[in-house]
Amino acid sequence: MAVDQEIAVIPPAEEPEDLPLPSDPKVIFLGGLFILAVLAAAYVASEIVLPLVFAIILKLLLQSSMRLLERLHVPRILAALLLILALFGTIVGLGAAISGPAGTWAAKLPEGIPRLQERLSFMREPINTLQRFLQRVENFGATTPSPTAATSAQGPTLLTTLFTGTRNFASGFFTTVLFLFFLLLSGDIFLQRLVEIMPRFSSKRQVVEISQQIESDISAYLVTITIMNAAVGIAMGLVMWFTGVGDPILWGTVAFLLNYVPILGTALGVSVFLLAGLLTFDTLWQALLPAGLYFGFHLIEGETVTPMLLARRFTLNPVLVIISLIFWFWMWGIPGAILAVPMLAVVKIICDRVRPLAAFGHFLEG
Known part of the structure; x- marks a missing residue:
């Protein structure tokens, strides 16, 4: 008699679903051209695009306060004006508070150059060697310019440079305020219009989900980084006060602002606080103390606390963060470096939600 035997079939383990990759060469080619065109437009029209991007980021920062004022039945136009006045009133107040100490330190710097040269004399020979090497590289294969060419190649005067920089800053500041006011005033009108033109309900829901996650x-x-930067600024202000350097508001503001720029801001901050220490103290360990404490605060805040607080929301590839930082610094200078991480995070959120771009979003993940 035949014996029926039941054979247990073990289902194969579920493999992760493959991320879709664009395979049509035309799509890839057109996508690359579109990205290059957007970047070229952002570079050429930076006087308009940069204030707009800054205004969008500031709008995201102020959105929760805007909704709180609306729940208190404050008219939208009045709420927008109050938030802008509070934000830029704080900026102007800080600028007025640090302008005097900053001028004092700027006047002290030329007098302290001989002292710095004496303190850093051990670095003089390596620097001179590097300068001679760079000069040889620069002069390699170059012809001696004529006096006429040398005269015509002279750069702008210091007064012209300062005037141009001040004018550009004032123009960008005013444009940012204008954009921010109308973005706060419009509320979610752009999102509503975008949802209305989507053809399918799934697309409408996807747009809303992307917008909510970005916000x-x-x-x-x-x-989070504003609170942590404020903590670093307060800590450095107290350090400069207790160590005898003085001007805690100035140095706290410097630490607060530089901490918005990843990596480059830290390097510049260490250099600035080292310079302040060398100009103030006679002993080397005292001169190194402000820069050392600033770097220690950065390690605690930037490498431990802030990543722990933000890890649940998103993580970014650190190599791509550095590349983005350098690229946007080249494109837009210091403002571009400040905006590099938020813009990269926005790109990742969009890629994670749009299925054809999911592979690229996975590539951006840390």
């Missing part, structure tokens, strides 16, 4: 994650990122 939630970027707002959390901006609020």
